[in-house]
Structure formats: structure tokens, C-alpha cells
Amino acid sequence: MSLPSSSAPASEATHAGARSVQITAGTSSYEALVGPGASAEIGPAIARSGLKGRPRVIADHNIWGRFGAPIEASLRELGRDVQVLATDGGEERKTLGSVESMYDWLIEAGTDRGDFLVAVGGGVIGDMVGFVAATFLRGIPVVQVPTTLLAQVDSSIGGKTGVDHRLGKNLIGAFHQPSLVVADTRLLESLPQRDYRAGWPEIVKMGMIRDADLFRTLETHAEALLKFEEPDLLGDVIRRSIELKGEVVGSDERESGLRIILNYGHTIGHALEAATGYRHLLHGEAVAIGMRGAGFIARERGLLAPSDFEAQQALLRRFGLADHVDGIAADELLGPLSRDKKARGSTIQWVLANGIGSVTTARDVTADEVQAALHEVGCN
DSSP states (O other): OOOOOOOSOOOOOETEEEEEEEEEEEEEEEEEEEETTGGGGGHHHHHHOOOSSEEEEEHHHHHHHHHHHHHEEEHHHHHTTOOOEEEEOOGGGOOHHHHHHHHHHHHHHHHHHEEEEEESHHHHHHHHHHHHHGGGOOOOEEEEEEHHHHHIIITTTOEEEEEEEEEEEEEEEEEOOEEEEEEGGGGGGOOOOHHHHTTHHHHHHHHHHHHHHHHHHHHHHHHHHTOOOOHHHHHHHHHHHHHHHHHHHHHHTTTSGGGGGGGGGGGHHHHHHHHHTSSSOHHHHHHHHHHHHHHHHHHTTTOOHHHHHHHHHHHHTTTTOOOOOSOOOTTHHHHHHOTTTBBBBBOOEEEEEEETTTEEEHHHHOOHHHHHHHHHHTTO
């Protein structure tokens, strides 16, 4: 089964075993190469992108040890000096201190403004290396090689980079579009099951906010996708998610309008991550819980039909995701909620579903509604 192709602003091409989607955001346009074995095609993809400098690879050391050889071999076929820094990709390392150590390495490696970075790893590596690229020498290009499902469909697309602060997630960052994204779907089969499952909320989210057909495809094939029984469909679903995010980012690169809809489920989700010190919930797990909270508010307001709310929850459960959290008091989330990046003054802009495939926004969500939603997801 194939998903419908996007009408804007992406176009598709085929390169060996992978297919590419062209993403346009502001003045930037770049290829997202998606499919089995795509990472071994990084050299030709870089040549197509027009990047002329020397690759400076910053990779998750676990990923690089297992899958780095074909990536490095493809890069060396370009005939350029390749330098590699293997580092820790854990969320607790997503700090300005880690960024400074990357600056040190780049300087010691003699990196200049004609060179480019290659980020190999999950969302933490992608966000940090993207931020380094945005700020080192006032900005150099970056190639994203996301190795988790979450990073492939979400953080590698759209140019949002950054690091965490002790008071909130991704509070320090910059917009810096990649020059190329290479998403190798074959690498997903090696992920721990928990990490793989945690990528699906972002795809379910895209179905909820933008594409009912994608949502229905997930309903039909959830178990097969979890078990890698339909690899072609998996590639189609990932490409479609990338296309959909590309459409949104292409119309609102700097998050001044439409891009807010990508925050569906993230208001409560980010607060949960912050309240638990970014250690107990994976990002996708927190977003799944946040989607229940946002869906509850929409249902109670009469925006979202109860049947659509239950369809969202049923689909998340089929991907093995919890829809509640234990051991967190509602009051513990009020501070993180007040620091939400989408807040203006003391008002949070909530993204609320008004049907499968459609959302609206609201700034008039009351404190009582927020408390009720937090109770709905298990916070008392």
C-alpha cells in the first residue's frame, strides 16, 4: 500500500535503494533521502547538494561503532579530508558544555567556513550538532543523518536546533536548515523496541493535525509497522511524514504562524519531560501523553468528537504507548508549562484537534481546563 504523494512543496526522486523528497523552507531547499541503505549513499547525495568543503562528522559513539563504516567509506569516496568525533548522545549531555567541547574539537581540527558538519545519531545529536553548525564561525552547513524513527520524521526536518536548560527543554537554540537529510530506514531495525515505539507518536501526530489518510493507514497497519513486516510501507510512511512536516515548515520557517500546529501534544509533553528531569520519559512517550491531554481539552470543548478522541487513544495504545503517567503531581507541571516556548506572556497557545486531520489553536484555555487535562493523564 502506498500513501498519496504530497502536493507541496516537496518533489520526489529515486536514488539507488532510497527515494528523496525535496524540502523548501524560506530561502533553503534541501533533499531528504529516505530508504534502506540510504546512509551508504551519503557521498553521492552530498555531491548532488553542492557542498564542497571537508566533512566534520560528529556521531553518537554507539551508532558510529555499529554503523559508521559505510558512512565513512562513502564520505571518503568524495576525496576529501574526513574527521570524526564520536561522543555521547544521551539527553543529559544536551548542554552548552557539550557544545563547547564540540567547538574545541572543530577548532583543533582546523575547520573553516568552507567545511560542513555531519550529524549522525538520534535527536540529541542532531539538535546539538545543528546548533553548533548554526553558531560556529557564524554558521556553516550541516548534513543530518538521523538514526532513530523520531529523529527521521521530526527533529532532523525543519531547522530547529538547540540544547536544554535546567529549567526547560530546548530553551537555547537557533533556526538553521540542514543542507541534506539522509534517513536510513534499515537502521531502525536495530533500535531498542522502546526507542522505536517512541517515534510513532510524532507520526500519529502528523495524521491528527494534517492527514487523515495517513492516520487511517496507521490504523490498518500498526502491528505490521511495529514488526517491520512491511518495509516498503514503512518507507512510505516516513517519507509522507517528512513531506507533511516539510509543507508546514515551508510555509512558516521561523514559527510565526502555521508551524505552531506541530506542537500538538507537546505543551503537556514538554512539561512532563522537564518535571521528570528528562530522565524517565522518552520524548515520544511524553508527547503521546500530551496528545491525550490536548485531545481531552478539545473533546470537553466540543471541538473533537468523542469517537475521534478514542480513535487517537486506541492508535497510540496499539503502538504500545502509555496515555498516562504515575507519580507526578499536577502542581509540578505548572512551572514548566509557564515556560513553554509557545507562551506569550502568561498565555499558552494550545493546539487542539477539531477532527482527525485538522487542528485549531486557542489562547483561552483556562486554568481549570488545564487542571482537568492533567488529571486526565494521571497527574493529581
